[in-house]
Amino acid sequence: MRRFARHPTDIPIDVKVTVLPQTANPACSMTTVSQGGLSCEVDCKVAVGSIVDIQIDSVSPVYQGSGEVVWCREKGESYEVGVRFTNNEEAFKSRMVQQVCQIEQYKNLVYEREGRLLDGDQAAAEWIAKYAADYSS
Template sequence: MRHFVRHPSEIPVDVRVISERASHSSQICNVSNGGLCCDLAQPLPVGALVDYRIPQIAEDYLGCGRVVWCERQCQGFRVGIQFSNEQDAYRARMVEQLCQIECYRRRVAQTEGRQLSGEQAAAEWISRHAADFDRCHTLSDLSEVG
């Protein structure tokens, strides 16, 4: 049984093993209260400390975590990163929520022809989806990340 609800995502992310210089660009596959999952071209070592940057939100948005699993995929590797603390988890969830609202705004424009402001989209999205998105969990089970 999962301890963390996964929320699908397509947010660009740059991941860097702290002991290395090179950064790996990717997209977040999903986010949970425990961490995030992303697809990378190169494997990352389990246990490696990483930082991640989410430039779509802010150039200086930076979080830290630890690689808890890495699995080979058809093209590349899927990597699970555990948040290093609850503050990083909270910040990542807020980023994810903002991106979900923006996706909602675009989807409404395409499917319904309504042009919503950011505030209107946020109000609608929150009333329709926030309860499912915001299920509270604790950071406790490392194996359930991403």
């Protein structure tokens, strides 16, 4: 049984694997996020145990932290990587996960009500402009 519930998402993130050259660290999209960590798709295989720097600009305030790769699976021509958060800022991580879920709900609501199909970046930008100030209080 999982310790933390996973939430599907396509919010763009920046993951840098510290053992790879800078050119091998493209931005990727999260596939799931939980209070314990996240998974994302990357272009190259990443060794289990690698330390990664994580930046998520789509939440307010921007999340910056680090993680450890706990699994890496081939997925077609890319790889899906599981990353466990390694810092102890549990309250902030929980808040970040809640915010990502709110953005996903907003994206779905906009599609249902307006017929607009937003990607993760667009949904995050609109949600932050409309609701982030209220959310942070």
